Amino acid sequence: MENIEVSKALKKIAPNIHRTPIHTSSWLNSQLDAAVFFKCENFQRMGAFKIRGALHAIHHLTDKQKENGVVTHSSGNFAQALALASKSLSIPCYVVMPSNAPQVKQNAVLDYGAEIILCEPTNQAREKTAESVSQKTGATFIHPSNDLNVIIGQGTATFELIEDIEDLDAIMVPVGGGGLIAGAVLANKELGNKVEIIGAEPFEVDDAYQSLKANKIQFNKTINTVADGLKTHLGDINFPIIKDDVSKIIRVEENEIIDAMRILWERLKLVVEPSAAVALAAVIKNKKEFRKKRIGVLLSGGNIDLSKIGELFVEK
Amino acid sequence: MENIEVSKALKKIAPNIHRTPIHTSSWLNSQLDAAVFFKCENFQRMGAFKIRGALHAIHHLTDKQKENGVVTHSSGNFAQALALASKSLSIPCYVVMPSNAPQVKQNAVLDYGAEIILCEPTNQAREKTAESVSQKTGATFIHPSNDLNVIIGQGTATFELIEDIEDLDAIMVPVGGGGLIAGAVLANKELGNKVEIIGAEPFEVDDAYQSLKANKIQFNKTINTVADGLKTHLGDINFPIIKDDVSKIIRVEENEIIDAMRILWERLKLVVEPSAAVALAAVIKNKKEFRKKRIGVLLSGGNIDLSKIGELFVEK
Numbered sequence: 001m002e003n004i005e006v007s008k009a010l011k012k013i014a015p016n017i018h019r020t021p022i023h024t025s026s027w028l029n030s031q032l033d034a035a036v037f038f039k040c041e042n043f044q045r046m047g048a049f050k051i052r053g054a055l056h057a058i059h060h061l062t063d064k065q066k067e068n069g070v071v072t073h074s075s076g077n078f079a080q081a082l083a084l085a086s087k088s089l090s091i092p093c094y095v096v097m098p099s100n101a102p103q104v105k106q107n108a109v110l111d112y113g114a115e116i117i118l119c120e121p122t123n124q125a126r127e128k129t130a131e132s133v134s135q136k137t138g139a140t141f142i143h144p145s146n147d148l149n150v151i152i153g154q155g156t157a158t159f160e161l162i163e164d165i166e167d168l169d170a171i172m173v174p175v176g177g178g179g180l181i182a183g184a185v186l187a188n189k190e191l192g193n194k195v196e197i198i199g200a201e202p203f204e205v206d207d208a209y210q211s212l213k214a215n216k217i218q219f220n221k222t223i224n225t226v227a228d229g230l231k232t233h234l235g236d237i238n239f240p241i242i243k244d245d246v247s248k249i250i251r252v253e254e255n256e257i258i259d260a261m262r263i264l265w266e267r268l269k270l271v272v273e274p275s276a277a278v279a280l281a282a283v284i285k286n287k288k289e290f291r292k293k294r295i296g297v298l299l300s301g302g303n304i305d306l307s308k309i310g311e312l313f314v315e316k
Numbered sequence: 317m318e319n320i321e322v323s324k325a326l327k328k329i330a331p332n333i334h335r336t337p338i339h340t341s342s343w344l345n346s347q348l349d350a351a352v353f354f355k356c357e358n359f360q361r362m363g364a365f366k367i368r369g370a371l372h373a374i375h376h377l378t379d380k381q382k383e384n385g386v387v388t389h390s391s392g393n394f395a396q397a398l399a400l401a402s403k404s405l406s407i408p409c410y411v412v413m414p415s416n417a418p419q420v421k422q423n424a425v426l427d428y429g430a431e432i433i434l435c436e437p438t439n440q441a442r443e444k445t446a447e448s449v450s451q452k453t454g455a456t457f458i459h460p461s462n463d464l465n466v467i468i469g470q471g472t473a474t475f476e477l478i479e480d481i482e483d484l485d486a487i488m489v490p491v492g493g494g495g496l497i498a499g500a501v502l503a504n505k506e507l508g509n510k511v512e513i514i515g516a517e518p519f520e521v522d523d524a525y526q527s528l529k530a531n532k533i534q535f536n537k538t539i540n541t542v543a544d545g546l547k548t549h550l551g552d553i554n555f556p557i558i559k560d561d562v563s564k565i566i567r568v569e570e571n572e573i574i575d576a577m578r579i580l581w582e583r584l585k586l587v588v589e590p591s592a593a594v595a596l597a598a599v600i601k602n603k604k605e606f607r608k609k610r611i612g613v614l615l616s617g618g619n620i621d622l623s624k625i626g627e628l629f630v631e632k
Contacts (some may be wrong), residue, residue, distance in 0.1 A: 021337060023359070043339070185530050228325050266587075266622060269358045269359055269586065269587040269588070270585065270587065271581050271585040271587055289343060302585035306578065306582060306625075306629035307630055309622075309626060310625060310627065310629070311620035313623050313626070314623055315626070
């Protein structure tokens with residue numbers, strides 16, 4: 001793990017990503033008696049940090065591999081990310097999606113020029129279909145979060161945040177598949193390990209919390225959360241990185257996620273997805289611990305179905 | 317009108333405002349075959365451009381006037397703007413609000429430390445109450461849009477936009493009371509009159525369109541629009557500025573406002589209020605005219621009741 005350089009990854013992918021801005025709220029800072037810095041990956045291309053890892057993974061392919069393209073299975077942000085990254089770098093892209101994936105998500109992938117292969121909506125069918133596409137086309141399989149080059153790519157978000165904001169005490173990262181937080185660990189290491197990396201998870205999908213506790217990858221028993229980007233589990237490549245250097249995972253309730261999301265929308269005027277709000281919810285939940293501290297918060301993305309938000313923000 | 321300097325106003329108010337960022341969307345630009353630059357006043361303090369004019373008006377008071385404070389009547393953004401500006405500059409502030417003003421708006425004004433005087437919900441009662449508060453307290457009345465110092469202050473938003481983005485062909489400005497667009501005219505004049513200033517209005521409240529046509533201030537017959545910030549009418553101070561130098565007013569339908577708002581939320585991840593979306597709706601409506609052009613769009617604010625947005629964004 002000695003020669004991993006997130007800075008090198010950033011140089012490679014920089015032409016194809018936005019260096020996203022960092023927003024603050026004086027109202028929120030005074031409420032928390034702390035300084036919170038939001039890294040706005042909702043403003044990233046395709047609306048989430050995932051384009052970073054997708055681009056970096058493709059950069060590491062050989063010319064021959066690039067010619068044959070890439071394949072992944074995802075119904076979420078990574079499908080769009082790999083499709084857009086492939087388009088940006090002019091390589092073929094195949095996305096395996098469950099047949100019940102919303103039309104809007106299918107359209108987004110098609111818009112970026114990728115080919116969609118539908119399968120039965122089970123994990124087994126997804127994996128099998130992706131494997132068969134890979135065999136047929138020669139496309140390289142890229143996992144959304146359990147792939148070292150993807151992880152390093154996601155680390156560039158944290159790298160930029162630490163570069164842009166001096167003297168951060170901690171960075172709060174939402175944990176789903178584990179790619180973003182494992183990348184945060186690697187970026188922090190390269191920059192001198194001066195920041196505490198903390199994970200944030202809904203109680204409803206607390207597999208990372210349980211995995212750290214058991215020192216072994218655990219799986220979610222329930223996935224009944226509004227934070228639909230965090231339903232996946234850690235993998236054998238990111239877990240070893242996470243378990244050594246993430247100080248802890250803070251778990252939050254569903255209503256705390258909605259409250260945090262409301263603050264981000266109402267006060268900061270940012271459209272963020274619930275998964276991103278989980279990180280702010282964790283800061284608010286442990287606000288005593290963060291008093292007088294400088295805290296970075298990774299707002300992972302802003303892809304949300306607007307026709308569904310009426311249900312979330314009911315009158316109080 | 318020769319010595320009006322928006323640049324001077326900007327220097328005065330700069331310590332108390334944000335220089336708001338300019339956002340773009342490559343997706344939108346390719347859809348329109350144009351380059352659109354959004355001036356994000358939704359990220360301004362109190363969530364709208366109005367703090368600029370409020371601050372500038374207060375700066376122009378004598379010391380004695382400042383001691384006695386300011387008064388306005390408003391149930392919208394200007395009430396919050398004057399309250400926050402007064403707080404920032406440590407002067408007393410009185411806000412006359414109709415007794416049916418939503419509690420959330422009253423609370424926002426109280427949060428900024430202003431005193432609220434409730435009145436009957438009629439224009440006549442508002443004006444009379446404001447006058448009586450002024451007489452009793454010695455506070456100076458500040459009109460939300462028909463006040464030259466307010467207008468010059470609002471002009472700083474356009475001044476920043478023209479300074480930040482080279483070679484703009486046009487700037488699209490939503491028109492309500494007329495302060496923002498009159499300020500845009502003054503800023504543009506000071507910077508060499510190189511940009512076309514265009515107004516945007518809902519058909520439902522097209523008083524500015526009708527006023528330009530009649531060459532005389534006209535009033536709205538209906539106010540049945542989602543763009544609640546644009547229901548007011550022009551005044552004798554801003555109308556002369558507007559009628560000479562605004563090239564035209566583009567009117568848009570209610571569904572076009574919602575569609576534009578959806579783009580701003582979904583694609584640009586910006587929480588904006590319907591009034592702000594009116595300006596983008598006008599660009600989209602006249603897209604043939606703007607092909608290959610560089611267009612600035614003033615996103616006037618982002619104050620919206622989230623519990624109401626479910627109704628706006630219904631599934632298509």
